[in-house]
Amino acid sequence: xxWSVQTGVEMERLGIPSVVVVTDxxxxxxxxxxRSLGLTGVPMVAAPHPFDCLDRNQVRQKAEQLYTEIKxxxxxxxxxxxxxxxxxxxxxxxxxVTSCRISHHK
Amino acid sequence: MGKKSLSSNRNMFPDSVSAxxxxxxxxxxxxxxxxxxxxxxxxxxxxxxxxxxxxxIVGRIRPTLRAATVEKIAINAVMAGCKPVHLPAVIAGVxxxxxxxxxxxxxxTNPATPLVMVNGPARSHMDMSWxxxxxxxxxxxxxxxxxxxxxxxxxxGQGGALGVLDQTTIGSPVKLGMCMAENEEAxxxxxxxxxxxxxxDVSTVTVFNVSGTLNILDEEAKNPSSLLNTIGRSMTxxxxxxxxYPTMPLVIxxxxxxxxxxxxxxxxxxxxxxxxxxxRIQKDDLSSEIQHYIEHKSKRKNKFINGFxxxxxxxxxxxxxxAGGFGPQSMFCPTLGFDPYDxxxxxxxxxxxAPVPPPPRxxxxxVHP
Numbered sequence: 476x477x478w479s480v481q482t483g484v485e486m487e488r489l490g491i492p493s494v495v496v497v498t499d500x501x502x503x504x505x506x507x508x509x510r511s512l513g514l515t516g517v518p519m520v521a522a523p524h525p526f527d528c529l530d531r532n533q534v535r536q537k538a539e540q541l542y543t544e545i546k547x548x549x550x551x552x553x554x555x556x557x558x559x560x561x562x563x564x565x566x567x568x569x570x571x572v573t574s575c576r577i578s579h580h581k
Numbered sequence: 582m583g584k585k586s587l588s589s590n591r592n593m594f595p596d597s598v599s600a601x602x603x604x605x606x607x608x609x610x611x612x613x614x615x616x617x618x619x620x621x622x623x624x625x626x627x628x629x630x631x632x633x634x635x636x637x638i639v640g641r642i643r644p645t646l647r648a649a650t651v652e653k654i655a656i657n658a659v660m661a662g663c664k665p666v667h668l669p670a671v672i673a674g675v676x677x678x679x680x681x682x683x684x685x686x687x688x689x690t691n692p693a694t695p696l697v698m699v700n701g702p703a704r705s706h707m708d709m710s711w712x713x714x715x716x717x718x719x720x721x722x723x724x725x726x727x728x729x730x731x732x733x734x735x736x737x738g739q740g741g742a743l744g745v746l747d748q749t750t751i752g753s754p755v756k757l758g759m760c761m762a763e764n765e766e767a768x769x770x771x772x773x774x775x776x777x778x779x780x781x782d783v784s785t786v787t788v789f790n791v792s793g794t795l796n797i798l799d800e801e802a803k804n805p806s807s808l809l810n811t812i813g814r815s816m817t818x819x820x821x822x823x824x825x826y827p828t829m830p831l832v833i834x835x836x837x838x839x840x841x842x843x844x845x846x847x848x849x850x851x852x853x854x855x856x857x858x859x860x861r862i863q864k865d866d867l868s869s870e871i872q873h874y875i876e877h878k879s880k881r882k883n884k885f886i887n888g889f890x891x892x893x894x895x896x897x898x899x900x901x902x903x904a905g906g907f908g909p910q911s912m913f914c915p916t917l918g919f920d921p922y923d924x925x926x927x928x929x930x931x932x933x934x935a936p937v938p939p940p941p942r943x944x945x946x947x948v949h950p
């Protein structure tokens with residue numbers, strides 16, 4: 476996740492539209508990582524945790540869930556996006572774990 | 582020469598160690614344990630034995646790549662409880678972990694943390710233990726040097742906010758930081774830094790990205806073959822990072838165990854060879870998913886050899902040192918890395934000493950071309 480955020484921040488600074496994809500378990504940490512790198516509002520979308528050990532169909536399902544938001548980010552106004560994503564409040568890591576937002580795939 | 586002015590922000594806190602501990606905790610600047618408040622006077626004193634000025638950049642810490650200056654390192658060294666004589670080792674440790682060839686993972690779910698291995702005359706100069714408890718409790722130098730390096734990584738690289746930017750899944754005591762010294766005097770072989778090409782009378786630190794420790798007990802072995810069987814097979818646990826990725830794990834032989842091997846005429850290279858032969862997992866014992874990962878995604882060069890995956894690509898991918906006091910114990914430290922990476926060594930430089938040219942970079946103990 477950290478490297479994805481770092482790459483996303485660097486891409487944005489180069490003027491290349493980018494979106495960072497994380498899982499909800501790490502979204503809060505991703506936002507704070509971006510803040511520590513000086514770009515809190517880097518656009519970030521979160522899929523249900525985890526990404527590990529998914530088969531191709533499961534990857535496609537998660538991608539389809541995120542498609543609309545990703546498309547909006549890549550075609551949207553950068554200033555507006557920064558404002559939206561810098562003020563977005565993600566569940567904390569503790570909340571993400573204890574509220575069982577982690578999806579168990581079979 | 583007068584003291585140079587410091588550039589870090591000044592913060593005013595209540596004049597109480599416990600109150601400062603509370604405030605630093607709120608700021609995310611500690612590891613959970615109490616710290617020594619880094620006053621201006623203490624930070625200036627901390628830098629009296631290093632030849633580098635406060636604004637000298639030792640390295641840049643991932644992921645923020647913020648500069649770890651001597652001043653910042655000194656601040657964290659004060660907090661950790663170091664004495665001024667320890668700072669050169671902390672500086673060398675920070676320099677080593679910021680080498681691009683060292684896989685520093687300050688933020689992640691794995692508890693891997695740099696283990697700082699000290700060699701050379703600085704061991705006694707800094708009043709370290711290289712015998713009993715060298716990796717345990719009781720010796721200020723051993724504990725505080727490792728802790729200081731960890732605090733620098735956290736506070737400079739992550740910008741503090743430990744509780745937010747560290748999501749080690751379960752965590753480990755290793756995350757407080759580790760530092761130990763090799764028992765060069767009791768070793769039958771050349772010390773680690775000499776093996777890596779440094780002169781024996783030069784002091785160095787070597788950093789390993791250690792994710793845990795496994796104590797190995799064998800008080801029954803009467804011959805080297807039996808002993809190596811115990812130690813080598815202790816290094817076959819499934820789930821260890823080393824079987825998946827090219828890294829350099831660390832074997833710490835206790836003095837008694839090293840003596841058995843040395844007296845039987847084993848060279849260090851022969852010890853590595855035998856351990857490597859034993860430290861393997863049969864392919865069919867691995868889950869199908871892990872087999873798939875190793876075969877299709879791992880960057881290991883030598884994957885399955887005659888139906889087995891060995892702990893490293895080649896025997897020389899193991900690091901072997903001798904440390905500790907008497908007792909039938911050795912230790913294995915699995916390590917973490919996702920790309921071909923290697924342990925890194927740097928000179929410990931005290932004020933008045935001359936730097937020596939570093940040896941050529943090794944080809945990479947973990948991965949061979």
